[in-house]
Amino acid sequence: MTFSNQPPDKAFIDLGMGWPGFDLLPQAILKQAANHRLGEDDRSLLNYGDNPGDGRFRTALADFLTRSYRESVTPEALFLTAGASQALGLICHLFTQPGDTLLVEDRTYFLAMGIFEGYGLKLVSVPTDGKGLIVEALVEKVVEHKPVGLYTIPTFQNPTGVTLSQSRRERLVELSQAHNFLIIADEVYHLLNYTTTPPPTLASYAESGTVLSVGSFAKILAPGLRLGWIQTSPRFVERLAADAVVASGGALNHFTAGLVTAVLEQRWQDQYLTSLKDTFRLRAAVLSNALRLHFPELTFHEPQGGYFVWLELPEHVDTEELLRVSRPFQVGFQPGVKFSPDQAARSGLRLGFSFYEPPELELGVARLRQAFSAYLKQK
Known part of the structure; x- marks a missing residue:
């Protein structure tokens, strides 16, 4: 997948997109945060940051x-990252070796x-079902493959x-x-609940x-910030902070973390998250x-949170072929394979609702139906 900082072709509705619409990005909040933080008589955010992340930022994040x-979340359990993808890379670098086995859900984030x-x-x-990982099957896989870890998106x-x-x-x-394996819990959607309260995070363990x-x-704020965190035991925080790249450059994305500190301290994040959830719920x-x-x-x-709907079509349908058929109908999605x-x-597909407003979502699904009917006629 490639990303663009420009809005997509308005004639084409790509329901495969998995990021927020440009209309939702909180430019005013971040401008306010920058003015607030840079208006302080504190130049520490312009220097190297403490390896695990600035203490003020981690305290504000823990409170949030x-x-x-x-x-209960403590600052000592948090490590600053340059986003979730960078965090996954750092975890792989420090906790795995080439050739190790990693268990994943049978439908999982393809870029991970x-x-x-x-x-x-x-x-x-x-294997998974409507309640997530099937534990009995997990036990069998653990015994057979002796994995270094499991990657899961639990919420x-x-x-x-x-x-x-x-x-x-x-x-x-x-x-x-x-069985001595790691749980790499990708919990980036946990705070995006719309109609239900999820169980406690795996971070709580x-x-x-x-x-x-x-x-x-x-x-929950803006993808372009490239800012995230790992919540784990203090022992693992120390190991992450001792990484050579971190030791050389200090805290990852320290300046941006300084701006977001103001967003957290002033509770603008809380307010924005409430508004964002209202939008996504609709x-x-x-x-x-x-x-x-x-x-x-x-x-x-039906989605109770997050960004996506998984649609399972009849077994004879190949959604990669359906995607090719769909393009002339000006609609796209992510094929299940x-x-x-x-x-x-191969018969599944992922649809996202985070990018488009309601009229485009309705039109996109109508086009998908037309494309699906055309696909069936070809068969």
């Missing part, structure tokens, strides 16, 4: 997460798979939207301790000594209603 997660494969990891998929999963149940979270942590929870401001409902209208023969998991390490899920 304690309020938002409704869980590219990061893992770039570090020479062997990916093995674990409002990308691409399926499913949330791992509380009982399975507890069992997962128990297994990681018993950081003291288990096996959890590295990845968070990001990309989903868009999720609009997309779901459009799918029920135009695809009444299909069932799907991209999300499977086994090149499975």
Whole structure:
């Protein structure tokens, strides 16, 4: 996937997009934050930052997460990153070796798979259902493959939207301790809940000594900030902070963290997140209603949070072929095969509602129905 800092062709509705619309980006808040922070008589954010991240930033972030997660989060458990992708790369660099096995969900974030494969990891998929990872299948995979870790998106999963149940979270942590593997929890969607309250984060199990929870401001503030965090045990924070790149350059993205400190301290983040969730709640409902209208023969998991809807078409449908058919109808999506390490899920597809406003979402689904009808006629 390639990103552009320009709005896409307005004639084409790409429901495969997985980032916020330009209309949602909080330019005014960040301008206010910059004026506030740079107006202080404090030049520390212009120098190198403390390796784990500036203490003031980590304190403000811990306070925000304690309020938002409704869980106790301490500054000592947080490590500053340059976004979730960079965090995953750093974790691979420090905690894995080429040839290690990493377990992943059988439908997972396709760009994360590219990061893992770039570090020479062997990916093995674990089956999931409507409650997330199937624990019995996970046990079998752990015993057979002796993995270095498991990568999971436990809340409002990308691409399926499913949330791992509380009982399975507890069992997962128990297994990681018993079999000595890491849990790399990509929890970037946890705060984007619309119609339900998810179980406690896997980050809340950081003291288990096996959890590295990845968070990001990309989903709750602005992707261009390239700012995030890892929540984990203090022992792992020390290991992350001792990385040679961090030791040489200091805190990752220290200046941006300084600006976001003001957003957190002034609680502008809280206010913006509330507004963002209201917007996405509406868009999720609009997309779901459009799918029920135009695809009444299909069932799907209506999103309770996150960015995405996973649509499972009849088994004979190849959504890569459907995507080619869809382009003349001026609509796009992400085909299911991209999300499977086994090149499975060929009949599935991912739709996103974060970028487009309701009229475009409705029109996009109507076009997708036309494209699907044309595809079936060709068969």
